[in-house]
Amino acid sequence: MRIAFMGTPDFAARILADLADWSRIHGHEVVAVYSQPPREAGRGKKPQPSPVHRLADALGIPVLTPGNLKSATDQHDFAALDLDVAVVAAYGLILPKPILDAPRLGCLNVHASLLPRWRGAAPIQRAIMAGDQTTGVCIMRMEEGLDTGPVYRREEIPIGPEMTAGELHDVLAALGSAPLFAALSDLEAGAAPVPQAVDGVTYAKKIDKAEARIDWTRPAIEVDRQIRGLSPFPGAWFELRGERIKALRSRLAAGSGAPGTVLDDLLTVACGDGAVALTQLQRAGKGAMDARSLLRGFPVACGEALA
Missing domain, CATH: 3.10.25.10 (Formyl transferase, C-terminal domain)
Incomplete structure (x- = not known):
């Protein structure tokens, strides 16, 4: 399969590293990486590439950093990659319908919650702040709605009584790769994902x-x-x-x-x-x-x- 990866922070970089290894072993190819544009950081306020961007450079994978994906040019360039699938993990940009529809098998999202609980931007933090006893990772086929798509695979873990968001982040990043690879195999074999439950929907708004x-x-x-x-x-x-x-x-x-x-x-x-x-x-x-x-x-x- 021809795969694009779309992600920005450390959570996504861990998954990209595993995906690159898995793809090489199984005869697939990560042909492009999308990440958010470099942001000013540090004392000199110099633009700094994201963790995903830095890793992709080290792996020799071409990196694209559009400010959004709404322009006809960006959408044309994405379609021209001739993708089988795009893998998305904490990218931070909304994917318009032409982007979602471009890969032959669609776009898969690695989401750090047990959907439909904690759809949205900050599922790790919100799970701890709400006192949830468990959380996990879902591999979802993306739709236009906010984290509403059907789920291929899910993995559940307990949240320890003294666990911080940073610790849970690292555990979930390590956990996400195995169900992602299983979902990619499901996708290639034509397996159908499971629709999310109608009940139990909550939203993890961005931390203010x-x-x-x-x-x-x-x-x-x-x-x-x-x-x-x-x-x-x-x-x-x-x-x-x-x-x-x-x-x-x-x-x-x-x-x-x-x-x-x-x-x-x-x-x-x-x-x-x-x-x-x-x-x-x-x-x-x-x-x-x-x-x-x-x-x-x-x-x-x-x-x-x-x-």
Whole structure:
């Protein structure tokens, strides 16, 4: 098969690496990679290619970075690749109907949730923030609707009680390749995918930075989920003595008090109901560190209030 890959972040790069190896072994070819255009980053604000772009360059696969796929030229160029299938993973751009229809066998999406739960942009974060016990990966045939297409393969995993979004991201990226390869084989053999259930649809809207500030009046279980669901990016945060500090890891803890009050010398903090222990934090301009390391250079007294 002639395959195009469309993706942008680290999640997609892991899948591209596996797809390139699998294709070479099985006589297929990844003929082109699409990724979002380079973005300004770093102190010099120089355009930086995405993780997928960098990997494709290293693999010697041609990379295209259109700002969108709406122009007749971009759609013509895509059709001219004469594809059997396109594999899409966290690409970040909407695929118009001419793009979806161009490959002979359609477009497959590697989606990081158990559809129809958490359709949309941020399924990993939303699953943790909602307190889901399980999640997984679905390999879906793409349609014009938002993650509405039928599913070829799905793999389910538990979400650990202290797992962060970053950790879950890595697990799902590693998990996604095997069902993708099975789905590509299904597709080649003419197998039919299974329509998604009508019930249980939820939407994982994009994370807004305004969601990142911790509200200590909320129950501890919700604060803990917020911290883990937004770690490492954008990072849930609070203020102490006028400084913004990110909380990157936490766990539920015993204790009670006025919301935001530090209850001990290990950064256990009272919430609206219960308490959380902040176990990993990050001050501005510094790396992530555990609570003990932070407290050695930035003492926080029992009874202080976090805002």
